[in-house]
Amino acid sequence: xxxxxxxxxxxxxxxxxxxxxxxxxxxxxxxxxxxxxxxxxxxxxxxxxxxxxxxxxxxxxxxxxxxxxxxxxxxxxxxxxxxxxxxxxxxxxxxxxxxxxxxxxxxxxxxxxxxxxxxxxxxxxxxxxxxxxxxxxxxxxxxxxxxxxxxxxxxxxxxxxxxxxxxxxxxxxx
Ligand SMILES: [Fe+2]
Numbered sequence: 334x335x336x337x338x339x340x341x342x343x344x345x346x347x348x349x350x351x352x353x354x355x356x357x358x359x360x361x362x363x364x365x366x367x368x369x370x371x372x373x374x375x376x377x378x379x380x381x382x383x384x385x386x387x388x389x390x391x392x393x394x395x396x397x398x399x400x401x402x403x404x405x406x407x408x409x410x411x412x413x414x415x416x417x418x419x420x421x422x423x424x425x426x427x428x429x430x431x432x433x434x435x436x437x438x439x440x441x442x443x444x445x446x447x448x449x450x451x452x453x454x455x456x457x458x459x460x461x462x463x464x465x466x467x468x469x470x471x472x473x474x475x476x477x478x479x480x481x482x483x484x485x486x487x488x489x490x491x492x493x494x495x496x497x498x499x500x501x502x503x504x505x506x507x
Contacts, residue, residue: 334461335468337386338452344378345444352437361425368424368433372416375440376486379409381474383489385467386455391498393463394454399495401451406491408443412436413488 351371358364387402394401415436422429456464478484 334465335472336461336464337467337471338456338464340468340471341378341382341386341452342448344374345448348375348378348440348444352440355433361423365424368419372419372436373481375412375436376416377475377478377481377484379412380484380486381471383409383494385470385474387451387494388498389459389463389467390451390455391495393458394451395458397450398454399499401446401454402495403491404446405443405451406489406494408439408446410488410491411439412443413486415439 348371351367351374354367355364355371358367382405387405390398391402415432419429419432419436422432459467
């Protein structure tokens, strides 16, 4: 069984390794070779969490699930924005590094919050079966979108995102 929270931690470790590798890149070619796959992985990962993890955290998590999800979407937007900014500049230039560093800082902060708040909340409230089922969905999602094919990476309105997974007025008597 692949628990979705373990798969997410695997991705987080690979993001930290990717940014560390960037420290050792010696020229723009090496920088590009590290950054492009890392940036794409960050984007696919955020999309996968928004489709597979957070809807279930919102339905099943504890009292803080809404705040945790709002934070996560806001952070994902900041990471996406920094990646988009990096693509507006030549690799290895100062503004490129500034954007990459922005992505790194936002990502590091986000991983810490997710690991200390959202993921523990989900583990405490979700069944083993659900964690395994979502793990299978997670792997299938990556398999269905090799190199992000078929996905668009857009910022989402945090409030609207969260509201879309909560019961609407009038649904309660159903
Ligand atoms: Fe995330």
